[in-house]
Amino acid sequence: xxxxxxxxxxxxxxxxxxxxxxxxxxxxxxxxxxxxxxxxxxxxxxxxxxxxxxxxxxxxxxxxxxxxxxxxxxxxxxxxxxxxxxxxxxxxxxxxxxxx
Amino acid sequence: xxxxxxxxxxxxxxxxxxxxxxxxxxxxxxxxxxxxxxxxxxxxxxxxxxxxxxxxxxxxxxxxxxxxxxxxxxxxxxxxxxxxxxxxxxxxxxxxxxxxxxxxxxxxxxxxxxxxxxxxxxxxxxxxxxxxxxxxxxxxxxxxxxxxxxxxxxxxxxxxxxxxxxxxxxxxxxxxxxxxxxxxxxxxxxxxxxxxxxxxxxxxxxxxxxxxxxxxxxxxxxxxxxxxxxxxxxxxxxxxxxxxxxxxxxxxxxxxxxxxxxxxxxxxxxxxxxxxxxxxxxxxxxxxxxxxxxxxxxxxxxxxxxxxxxxxxxxxxxxxxxxxxxxxxxxxxxxxxxxxxxxxxxxxxxxxxxxxxxxxxxxxxxxxxxxxxxxxxxxxxxxxxxxxxxxxxxxxxxxxxxxxxxxxxxxxxxxxxxxxxxxxxxxxxxxxxxxxxxxxxxxxxxxxxxxxxxxxxxxxxxxxxxxxxxxxxxxx
Numbered sequence: 001x002x003x004x005x006x007x008x009x010x011x012x013x014x015x016x017x018x019x020x021x022x023x024x025x026x027x028x029x030x031x032x033x034x035x036x037x038x039x040x041x042x043x044x045x046x047x048x049x050x051x052x053x054x055x056x057x058x059x060x061x062x063x064x065x066x067x068x069x070x071x072x073x074x075x076x077x078x079x080x081x082x083x084x085x086x087x088x089x090x091x092x093x094x095x096x097x098x099x100x
Numbered sequence: 101x102x103x104x105x106x107x108x109x110x111x112x113x114x115x116x117x118x119x120x121x122x123x124x125x126x127x128x129x130x131x132x133x134x135x136x137x138x139x140x141x142x143x144x145x146x147x148x149x150x151x152x153x154x155x156x157x158x159x160x161x162x163x164x165x166x167x168x169x170x171x172x173x174x175x176x177x178x179x180x181x182x183x184x185x186x187x188x189x190x191x192x193x194x195x196x197x198x199x200x201x202x203x204x205x206x207x208x209x210x211x212x213x214x215x216x217x218x219x220x221x222x223x224x225x226x227x228x229x230x231x232x233x234x235x236x237x238x239x240x241x242x243x244x245x246x247x248x249x250x251x252x253x254x255x256x257x258x259x260x261x262x263x264x265x266x267x268x269x270x271x272x273x274x275x276x277x278x279x280x281x282x283x284x285x286x287x288x289x290x291x292x293x294x295x296x297x298x299x300x301x302x303x304x305x306x307x308x309x310x311x312x313x314x315x316x317x318x319x320x321x322x323x324x325x326x327x328x329x330x331x332x333x334x335x336x337x338x339x340x341x342x343x344x345x346x347x348x349x350x351x352x353x354x355x356x357x358x359x360x361x362x363x364x365x366x367x368x369x370x371x372x373x374x375x376x377x378x379x380x381x382x383x384x385x386x387x388x389x390x391x392x393x394x395x396x397x398x399x400x401x402x403x404x405x406x407x408x409x410x411x412x413x414x415x416x417x418x419x420x421x422x423x424x425x426x427x428x429x430x431x432x433x434x435x436x437x438x439x440x441x442x443x444x445x446x447x448x449x450x451x452x453x454x455x456x457x458x459x460x461x462x463x464x465x466x467x468x469x470x471x472x473x474x475x476x477x478x479x480x481x482x483x484x485x486x487x488x489x490x491x492x493x494x495x496x497x498x499x500x501x502x503x504x505x506x507x508x509x510x511x512x513x514x515x516x517x518x519x520x521x522x523x524x525x526x527x528x529x530x531x532x533x534x535x536x537x538x539x540x541x542x543x544x545x546x547x548x549x550x551x552x553x554x555x556x557x558x559x560x561x562x563x564x565x566x567x568x569x570x571x572x573x574x575x576x
Contacts, residue, residue: 005231008342008350015338015351018130019358026137028370028482031363031463035327036201037136037146038334038359041129044153044352045211045337047160048344052218053174054166061218062170066177068214073181074188075208076157080150081189082200087143089194089468 033086040079046072114162121159122348128152129355156348194469195429198461199257202326205333206250212336213243213303219343220299232343233290239339240299241282241306246332248310253326256319257461263319271316272380278309313379320503321378323462324367328375331360370457372509372520381516402538405556407565410532411572413556414440417494419450421486423525424470426460427500427536431562434473437499440570441479447573453479454486454496454523456504487524496528500562502535506547516545531555534565 026034049072053065112120129152135145166174185204192200216239223236255261285302289295317325334356341349368375414420422441428434441451453475459466467480481489490496498505505525508515525531531554538550549555558565 001231002229004345005229008345008347011347011350012338012342012354015126015354016358019133019355019360020362022130022134022355023137023359023362026363026366027139028366028457029464029467030137030139030142031327031367031370032197032201032323032465032468033142033146034133034136035323035330035360035363035462036197036204037149038133038356038363039201039205039208039330040146041132041149041153041352042205042208042212042330042334042337042356044129044156044349045208045215045340046153047156047346048215048337048340048349049211050160050164050174051344051346052215053177054164054170055222056170056218061221062173064214064218066173068211068218069174069177070181070184071207071211071214073178074185075204075211076153076185077182078185078189078200078204079208080146080153081186082192082197082204083146084143085189085194086197086468087146089471 033083036079036083036086040076040083043072043076043079046076048072118159118163119347121155122346122351125152125156125159125348126351126355128155129352133355133359156352160348194472195426195432195461196258197465197468198323198326199254202250202253202257202322202329205326205330206247206254209243209246209250209329209333209336211243212333212340213240213247213306215340216240216243216336216343217299217303219340220294221296223294230290235339235342237286237289237299237302239336239343240303241286242332242339243336244303244306245310245313246329246336248307249314249329249332250310250326252311252314253322253329256314257322263322265318266315271312275309275312278305278312281305282309317379320461321371323458324364324371324375324378327360327364327367328379331357331364334358334360367463370463402550402557403553403555405532405558407558407568408572408575410556410558411569412576413530413532414444414449414495414497414569415447415573415576417444417449417530419489419493420444420452420495420497421490421493421525421528422451422453423496423498423501423505423523424453424455424459424466425499425501425504427502427534427562429460429466429469429500431500431564433499433563433566434469434475436563436566436570438470438473438475440566440573441475443570443573451479452481452486452489454483454490454525455480456483456501456523457521459501459504483521483523490524490527493528495530495532496525497532497534498525499534499566502547503545505549506545507549508545508547525549526552526554529554532558534558534560534562536561 049068056062056065128148132145132149135141216236220236256263282305289298334353338350338353338357341353368378444451455466457463505523507526509517509520509522526549533550533555
């Protein structure tokens with residue numbers, strides 16, 4: 001195994017633990033926004049999409065790559081915007097939160 | 101690119117600078133998720149993650165060197181994606197949120213699959229390590245499965261197709277065989293031969309499995325499925341990250357994969373069910389001998405009342421607990437229900453809302469909808485908080501909810517929803533059940549509560565009925 005690969009596996013394993021740990025105390029009412037927010041985060045595939053598209057050879061590869069860019073952009077933009085809209089609705093609860 | 105110059109003068113190479121910026125993006129993702137899981141910081145958390153995303157994207161632009169013709173096409177692709185994503189996210193109704201999330205998840209899975217297909221076409225022409233091949237094939241399979249599964253979830257929630265589970269004899273066996281086919285083909289592709297044709301077949305079978313996997317799951321369980329597919333997409337993205345040797349993809353994808361898996365489990369726990377029960381039990385299918393259907397014979401009488409009667413009942417009550425459900429959201433009746441509640445409060449009636457964890461179509465969905473209608477936060481009571489208060493309530497007013505007040509969940513071990521925690525509406529002195537018709541709820545099972553002697557049915561569209569109730573309360 002190459003040193004890079006070992007590095008990637010290390011990153012993967014640590015990220016898995018962090019991912020579990022970081023949301024372990026989420027209350028039920030935030031399940032939906034959290035799902036939606038993390039949904040936006042996997043839009044990071046955008047980075048992969050532009051990378052393969054810029055390195056593409058031939059028409060088929062180019063258009064598949066462009067399609068991937070369109071889809072990934074929808075994922076990122078739509079994901080963050082829709083999550084923000086959901087969480088916007090929690091605003092009127094501010095005064096009540098202070099009571100807690 | 102001034103940041104690059106800055107990095108250069110501080111003795112960093114471009115590569116190192118890129119890696120550090122990716123690390124920064126990863127940290128922001130983690131912080132964002134952390135903030136998203138507490139009510140105080142949730143909205144900020146979303147912004148934090150978005151900033152991380154922006155940093156990662158800008159950083160990645162320094163790594164690519166496309167021809168100018170490609171640059172234009174790529175910019176056009178980004179503009180199309182941005183417009184489609186922003187418009188649909190901005191205009192979607194609050195009630196349609198769940199299917200919107202499904203759609204955004206699906207396109208993410210599709211993108212991951214496409215990226216990996218591109219990667220594979222490059223692998224074919226070069227010698228490559230086995231880990232690379234595994235991660236590429238994994239990302240293609242899981243990404244396309246997530247894409248197709250999300251499409252079905254979307255169609256079910258959007259009611260483009262029936263939300264009732266679609267099952268047939270031997271379904272799990274067939275799905276199992278499809279899965280084995282995928283595994284076998286994957287092994288061939290990873291270990292023995294590189295063939296684009298075989299990859300195309302693998303892609304098609306994975307799409308089929310995605311569809312077949314979601315078909316037998318009922319509409320009510322869709323949020324859990326979407327959450328699971330969300331985790332799948334995350335893992336597919338992580339797989340692409342391995343193949344491309346890109347750490348930010350690995351971190352971002354893995355974070356979503358891991359947290360999404362835990363979230364899926366938490367969601368099914370909130371419904372009092374195991375994940376395998378949700379995925380494989382086809383709850384909501386109207387089966388002939390299921391105990392949910394037994395015990396409610398067709399000729400049992402229900403008592404139905406007029407809005408005027410019920411208006412008087414409400415006006416002269418001391419305590420009223422409103423149980424809102426998805427029917428309220430569909431009828432866009434959250435504003436009228438608040439009007440009714442305000443009116444009752446002016447008369448000195450104590451009004452509270454009992455929010456089941458899965459009221460609406462997703463956990464937290466109902467809180468969002470009621471908050472949109474400016475319902476006061478301290479009136480919203482979570483299930484555990486309010487369940488003991490039902491016996492003190494004069495009226496439990498059930499508006500468009502059904503399964504979450506179905507006593508069969510407590511009393512009938514044969515019921516598909518047995519074990520799901522429910523709101524104790526049946527303990528109230530009077531139960532007003534507002535419903536469009538006698539049709540079973542989202543889970544497709546009958547509700548004995550409708551036949552309870554204490555229950556008065558008020559048939560009709562939730563919004564119209566509530567408007568009539570408002571008038572009746574004003575008049576009394």
